[in-house]
Amino acid sequence: MQYAQDLLKTLYTMAMLVEARDAYTGGHLWRVSRFSYLLAEDLDLPKAEVEKIALGGFLHDLGKVGVPDAILNKPDKLSDAEYEVIKTHPQIGAELLRDHPLAELVMDAVLKHHETPDGKGYPQGLQGEQIPLVARIVGLTDAFDAMTSTRPYRQGMSLEQALAIVQDHLGSQFDRVLGERFIKLGQAGHLNNIISHSEPGIPLQHCAACGPIIVIPRAVADGAELFCPGCASAYRLSRQGGRLALSPVGYTNPAKARRPRADAGLISDLLHEFGQELLVSRKPSLLGRLFG
Numbered sequence: 001m002q003y004a005q006d007l008l009k010t011l012y013t014m015a016m017l018v019e020a021r022d023a024y025t026g027g028h029l030w031r032v033s034r035f036s037y038l039l040a041e042d043l044d045l046p047k048a049e050v051e052k053i054a055l056g057g058f059l060h061d062l063g064k065v066g067v068p069d070a071i072l073n074k075p076d077k078l079s080d081a082e083y084e085v086i087k088t089h090p091q092i093g094a095e096l097l098r099d100h101p102l103a104e105l106v107m108d109a110v111l112k113h114h115e116t117p118d119g120k121g122y123p124q125g126l127q128g129e130q131i132p133l134v135a136r137i138v139g140l141t142d143a144f145d146a147m148t149s150t151r152p153y154r155q156g157m158s159l160e161q162a163l164a165i166v167q168d169h170l171g172s173q174f175d176r177v178l179g180e181r182f183i184k185l186g187q188a189g190h191l192n193n194i195i196s197h198s199e200p201g202i203p204l205q206h207c208a209a210c211g212p213i214i215v216i217p218r219a220v221a222d223g224a225e226l227f228c229p230g231c232a233s234a235y236r237l238s239r240q241g242g243r244l245a246l247s248p249v250g251y252t253n254p255a256k257a258r259r260p261r262a263d264a265g266l267i268s269d270l271l272h273e274f275g276q277e278l279l280v281s282r283k284p285s286l287l288g289r290l291f292g
């Protein structure tokens with residue numbers, strides 16, 4: 001069992017490599033994973049299936065490690081040729097994973113999260129229920145997080161605006177049944193502690209110029225300096241009675257601002273939360289294979 005857990009840890013660590021490449025989207029993987037977990041739980045799926053969907057949410061963009069920085073981090077609209085490069089990331093992810101002993105747990109999420117019910121997605125142009133459930137869930141929650149996240153060059157949408165867009169694209173870009181349930185979760189307030197957060201209870205903090213895009217790693221001490229990943233401005237963290245606040249220090253440091261976080265604490269928590277049933281339920285198929 002310990003060996004299987006260690007393997008699962010390698011998957012989470014691989015996913016973190018993607019976030020290290022793209023500092024602007026701090027917390028995206030955690031949020032997609034958490035939204036996906038909520039939606040899967042709402043469908044009353046078995047616990048092991050819910051955990052598998054949460055894991056798929058965390059891993060879905062693995063293949064983006066193979067997309068060049070100039071395209072991955074480009075703030076302007078992509079050219080057709082650049083978009084073709086972006087569209088290779090599901091297959092790159094699938095190839096990177098193929099021989100990993102736990103690949104079967106996340107392959108559908110990685111390879112098929114950009115398929116859409118109308119058949120206009122990629123890479124295969126699958127339609128409707130040809131698209132595995134995990135990929136339909138992650139496709140929806142990934143798009144929702146992109147809509148509600150602020151980037152240095154644009155403000156994130158409100159919950160209501162993003163849910164209205166989901167509503168408008170039911171049956172075409174988003175699975176109708178899943179989309180309707182997700183809208184209900186949003187209207188009931190269940191998404192509020194995930195939107196604009198990077199971990200449970202840790203909201204993204206505001207840069208005066210770029211908006212709420214600064215991730216606060218949980219291990220950072222009171223008084224530490226943090227940097228906006230957009231404009232590289234320095235801020236000093238204060239933890240006043242558990243509440244986080246940043247005050248500007250008055251200089252910029254692009255090298256420190258670009259430095260990715262390596263959040264070992266988050267990975268341990270995810271393993272604890274999303275790893276137990278998942279691995280146990282794979283006995284004897286998975287564990288039997290691992291232990292021969």
Ligand SMILES: [Fe+2]
Pocket residue numbers: 060061089113114
């Ligand atoms: Fe993707």
